[in-house]
Amino acid sequence: MNNSDMVLSKTTQKFLGLSEFSSNQEIIKSVVSKYPGLRFHEIKKETKLANGTLQHHLGQMTKSNSLKAKYIDTIPRYYDYDLDTVNHIILLRLRQRTTSRIIKSLLKNECQTFSQLVKFSKKSPGTVSIYKNMLLKDNIIVGDTNSCTCSKGITQTIIKYRLVEPEKIRMLVEEYGKTTLRQSVDNLADIFLALK
Helix, strand or coil, X not given: CCCCCCXXXXXXXXXXCCCCCCCXXXXXXXXXXXXXXXXXXXXXXXXXXXXXXXXXXXXHHHHCXXXXXXXXXXXXXXXECCCCHHHHHHHHHHHCHHHHXXXXXXXXXCCEEHHHHHHHHCCCHHHHHHHXXXXXXXXXXXXXXXXXXXXXXXXXXXXXXXXXXHHHHHHHHHHHCCCCCCCHHHHHHHHHHHHC
């Protein structure tokens, strides 16, 4: 074995449930299972595999239906093959800071008005509007004038936003939210979209 074959620390191997004799594909599969929706450079950072080695194995794994690559703006993100496609977009939105804050706000409260979402997310109304519209388009949230327990005292004609499938999202947050992978690159999306 050379250095690129096995460079994960023993702590990382234990965290991912791997032995020191795990293959590169087992390491990649374990990382992608733990952190669904990673991009190539994020998998490279976590696995410490060389570019060519990782590229080769990702190609083999997507051909053999071990992993699924979903392209967003020509950039592939990798998921377990068995993970429901609907969950891909939810997990992507949970990795973005502003959409994650909006989703968390709606998990804590049955519904929120736009101004409540702005306050909770600590972003400008323009930025929140962009991300709210993404979540509406993705069918993760819905807006209506129906009342809810969190809207007492709010005019009935004001639109309130709520999660379409709160229990499904809660399950995804509980399953994947315990892992703490840095999201700094995805958070750049907030900055670029706010400038548009």
